[in-house]
Amino acid sequence: MRAWRVAALSLCVALPALAISIEVGDGRWQTKVPATARQRSNPMANESSAVAAGAKLFQRNCASCHGKQAEGLATHPDLHTERVKNATPGELEWLLKNGSLKNGMPSWSRLPEPQRWQLVSFLKSL
Amino acid sequence: MITPLSRLVRTAIFAVPFLFTSCAFAQEGYFITYSHQMEEPGNLEVGVKSVTASPKDGNAFLANAWEFEYGVKTWWTSEVYLDSQYTANESSVFTGFRWENRFRPLLREHWINPVLYVEFENINGADKSLLEVVGHDTREEFSERNDRHEKKREAELKLILSSNVKGWNFSENMIAEKNLAGEPWEFGYALGVSRPLALLASAKQCVFCRENFSAGAEMYGGLGDRYSFGLHDTSHYLAPVVEWRIPGSTTFKFSPGFGLNDNSERFLFRFGVSCEIDQIVSRLRGH
Numbered sequence: 001m002r003a004w005r006v007a008a009l010s011l012c013v014a015l016p017a018l019a020i021s022i023e024v025g026d027g028r029w030q031t032k033v034p035a036t037a038r039q040r041s042n043p044m045a046n047e048s049s050a051v052a053a054g055a056k057l058f059q060r061n062c063a064s065c066h067g068k069q070a071e072g073l074a075t076h077p078d079l080h081t082e083r084v085k086n087a088t089p090g091e092l093e094w095l096l097k098n099g100s101l102k103n104g105m106p107s108w109s110r111l112p113e114p115q116r117w118q119l120v121s122f123l124k125s126l
Numbered sequence: 127m128i129t130p131l132s133r134l135v136r137t138a139i140f141a142v143p144f145l146f147t148s149c150a151f152a153q154e155g156y157f158i159t160y161s162h163q164m165e166e167p168g169n170l171e172v173g174v175k176s177v178t179a180s181p182k183d184g185n186a187f188l189a190n191a192w193e194f195e196y197g198v199k200t201w202w203t204s205e206v207y208l209d210s211q212y213t214a215n216e217s218s219v220f221t222g223f224r225w226e227n228r229f230r231p232l233l234r235e236h237w238i239n240p241v242l243y244v245e246f247e248n249i250n251g252a253d254k255s256l257l258e259v260v261g262h263d264t265r266e267e268f269s270e271r272n273d274r275h276e277k278k279r280e281a282e283l284k285l286i287l288s289s290n291v292k293g294w295n296f297s298e299n300m301i302a303e304k305n306l307a308g309e310p311w312e313f314g315y316a317l318g319v320s321r322p323l324a325l326l327a328s329a330k331q332c333v334f335c336r337e338n339f340s341a342g343a344e345m346y347g348g349l350g351d352r353y354s355f356g357l358h359d360t361s362h363y364l365a366p367v368v369e370w371r372i373p374g375s376t377t378f379k380f381s382p383g384f385g386l387n388d389n390s391e392r393f394l395f396r397f398g399v400s401c402e403i404d405q406i407v408s409r410l411r412g413h
Binding site: 049052053054056057060064065073074097098099101102104105106107109110112113114115118 | 161163164166167168169197199200201230233234235290292293295322325326327328329330331337373374404405408
């Protein structure tokens with residue numbers, strides 16, 4: 001019985017340690033975007049309502065960290081930057097899908113892909 | 127004897143979910159099955175998952191699992207459950223707590239995304255929250271009178287596999303549970319599939335538009351134990367799930383569950399309310 005308790009306790013300790021050890025730096029997210037993802041164009045680029053829909057999604061999902069005007073809050077970055085302006089739509093969609101977990105940006109893969117493109121439309125309109 | 131204080135506590139337990147009116151978009155999910163969706167770091171999700179049934183050979187019951195889920199890191203979510211239940215003609219009892227941690231070892235989105243789940247639970251024999259079905263769990267457990275003397279200190283491990291494809295989420299959970307009092311490992315499974323009713327967001331603020339609803343189904347059941355692995359003497363359920371997210375407010379979930387064999391309770395009804403409080407530590411600090 002004691003052996004099982006020790007095993008269970010060890011697992012409780014070992015699994016977080018494993019997760020932490022796996023969390024190694026992956027550098028700047030832009031350098032990790034595959035070429036195929038980088039070159040993807042925004043299928044919503046010509047949709048007139050995409051920016052407004054993206055703004056709504058931004059307020060629901062992103063504003064609590066990045067600010068209502070995307071101005072950045074605390075350690076969360078301002079999105080009115082040259083890096084965001086110069087990023088391709090494909091790079092931004094890749095970042096939304098994968099996140100940058102090491103740097104605190106969660107994955108938004110739970111949002112359907114069309115909604116991620118609507119968010120990209122909004123980000124490119126800033 | 128029911129004192130005014132205990133009546134107040136009971137009222138609070140059942141009413142508090144409906145008091146959350148100004149918190150952010152809550153996390154999607156199933157009732158039993160876990161996807162690879164983690165809590166956003168710094169956010170606290172507060173909710174209650176309830177299940178009610180009327181066993182043929184026992185008294186009707188309502189079991190509640192209060193849920194406090196915190197995003198520690200983007201790859202680490204920690205969650206505490208406080209379980210209670212009310213059984214008609216018997217009593218209302220607090221049945222224990224669970225502490226779970228989920229870790230996402232791969233830091234990018236893949237075709238299949240694994241999550242490691244570790245839980246310790248300290249509950250008693252009266253617990254009916256049915257947050258998982260393992261081993262040879264059967265409907266007979268719902269018919270027993272409330273008995274808090276049986277202690278269940280259990281460790282539970284899950285391997286969560288989950289994929290998001292074209293708006294659909296497919297999740298598979300493999301469960302192994304061990305009563306630390308020396309009982310054998312018990313096994314179970316949970317499978318889920320869900321999809322939002324609309325993949326595109328509308329430009330206008332709306333409460334009843336299709337993008338705020340998702341529908342799916344989950345199937346879960348036991349797989350025996352270390353000495354009798356398989357489907358013999360196990361129970362299984364199939365449950366459609368409907369979720370309604372009110373933007374800027376609360377998420378509601380409903381799920382009628384149907385037993386698939388004679389060992390299963392014929393009908394369960396689950397409902398849940400949750401909301402997510404964004405960046406709670408920053409809020410408390412006044413940032």
